Amino acid sequence: MKVDTFSRQEIETIAHRAFDGQSVQVINYHVEIYSEDKVGFLGIHQNLEITVKRHGSNQSEILRLFVKSLPTLTEEQLQFIRERDLFNQEASYFNDVLPVLKKACPSTDDWSPKCFFASDKLVVLEDMRLRNYAMSDTKMLSKEQLKAAFRAQARLHAASLVAEKQLAKPLNQAYPKSCVEPIFNDIMIAEKRLQLFTDLAERVAERLGRDSRRISAGFRKGFDQMYDQNQLSTRLPKVLEHGDAWSNNYLFHACDPTKCILVDFQLTRYGPPTYDLLLLAYLSTNRQFRESVIGEAIEAYHAQFCKVLEQNDPEIEKPSLDDVLEEYEQLRTTALLCAIIYYPVIWVSQSTIDKYDEEERYKRLVFRQDNSFVMQIYEEDKLFAARINDVVEEAVEYFEQRGVPIQSKNGLH
Numbered sequence: 001m002k003v004d005t006f007s008r009q010e011i012e013t014i015a016h017r018a019f020d021g022q023s024v025q026v027i028n029y030h031v032e033i034y035s036e037d038k039v040g041f042l043g044i045h046q047n048l049e050i051t052v053k054r055h056g057s058n059q060s061e062i063l064r065l066f067v068k069s070l071p072t073l074t075e076e077q078l079q080f081i082r083e084r085d086l087f088n089q090e091a092s093y094f095n096d097v098l099p100v101l102k103k104a105c106p107s108t109d110d111w112s113p114k115c116f117f118a119s120d121k122l123v124v125l126e127d128m129r130l131r132n133y134a135m136s137d138t139k140m141l142s143k144e145q146l147k148a149a150f151r152a153q154a155r156l157h158a159a160s161l162v163a164e165k166q167l168a169k170p171l172n173q174a175y176p177k178s179c180v181e182p183i184f185n186d187i188m189i190a191e192k193r194l195q196l197f198t199d200l201a202e203r204v205a206e207r208l209g210r211d212s213r214r215i216s217a218g219f220r221k222g223f224d225q226m227y228d229q230n231q232l233s234t235r236l237p238k239v240l241e242h243g244d245a246w247s248n249n250y251l252f253h254a255c256d257p258t259k260c261i262l263v264d265f266q267l268t269r270y271g272p273p274t275y276d277l278l279l280l281a282y283l284s285t286n287r288q289f290r291e292s293v294i295g296e297a298i299e300a301y302h303a304q305f306c307k308v309l310e311q312n313d314p315e316i317e318k319p320s321l322d323d324v325l326e327e328y329e330q331l332r333t334t335a336l337l338c339a340i341i342y343y344p345v346i347w348v349s350q351s352t353i354d355k356y357d358e359e360e361r362y363k364r365l366v367f368r369q370d371n372s373f374v375m376q377i378y379e380e381d382k383l384f385a386a387r388i389n390d391v392v393e394e395a396v397e398y399f400e401q402r403g404v405p406i407q408s409k410n411g412l413h
Helices: 008-018 075-083 086-104 143-167 186-190 193-207 215-227 274-284 287-312 321-330 332-346 358-366 372-380 382-401
Strands: 024-033 044-054 060-069 115-118 122-126 133-135 239-241 250-253 260-262 269-271
Touching: 008 024, 008 044, 008 060, 008 115, 075 358, 086 115, 086 122, 086 143, 143 239, 143 250, 143 260, 143 274, 143 287, 186 193, 193 215, 193 332, 193 372, 193 382, 215 332, 215 382, 274 287, 274 321, 274 332, 287 321, 287 382, 321 332, 332 358, 332 382, 358 372, 372 382
Parallel strands: none
Antiparallel strands: 024 044, 044 060, 060 122, 115 122, 133 250, 239 269, 250 260
């Protein structure tokens, strides 16, 4: 499928910026689909090729770029994006915030691609494949990949602190469009989504013969501490978060596993830094893996975070490793809730996905009103069942260990 979303003026602007402001003549351009595989939910991914000639040259050159544009599959999908103004949020990140962060930390390695155009309808970025970056071959990250991803997060988080000091105000005040809370908000309350996710976890717990009575109160706490971040008891400063931390939004260098780039900034938020770490860990690894390597990965994050501060503003107080670990532990209730939110979207196996057309999957999984279809897949899809069993069992045990109160049909005990 070819989707042409550009005006001639936009193409000329993109080419001008991609050549660092040099005068170039656009000969022609074309747009084609990025991949036959579905790799994104909140946009259509495309390739853009622009043929140009530089001023004074007879040689033509081809500029290859990556494009994300508004999806056109379902009205529900489009409404979800428009209600939350997600393309404007990403445009604000690239147009307003990223230049400030890069100015604040000029010597810091990249954490996101270069952007040449961003609007309420599309985003045009450098094609990271040309720099030898690609998504992980599997949704489950290795130890080296997790550490590289955590280091990329650290660069973003630390840069936001340096920029805040230079701006003399918090980033959510300086750039509110880039810091809108996309999930833990009044929409989730009004649409009773928390009850839907709680019901799913309780059903799975009961199938496993586990005590489900603490899940409701545990998930409520997980929601509340992001909805009202004043409930968090943490010594870490708030930062600009990526907000959509799962394996498809991290690109890894083919020859150097320590290099990682973040992509997809539609869900940026302002909040506790370890939220990004927890979200990635819980969406892209399993429990056994987390228990064995998470400490090492957090150490890599902390070291990179402190390095960026030291390089760019040594006077900013550096967090202790213990403070990072403490906040990470405190937010595990939120991570367990997020796993239940995301798993029906990202962990259904390809063989199951292929049984249903895309519109049906969106309506019955992403925008569902009950969990009957998810439970049907749970019975059919061993991979999905194993993933969700893993996190539900952890939730049951963790909530019991933390003394989360039992909630019966009549209330808390």
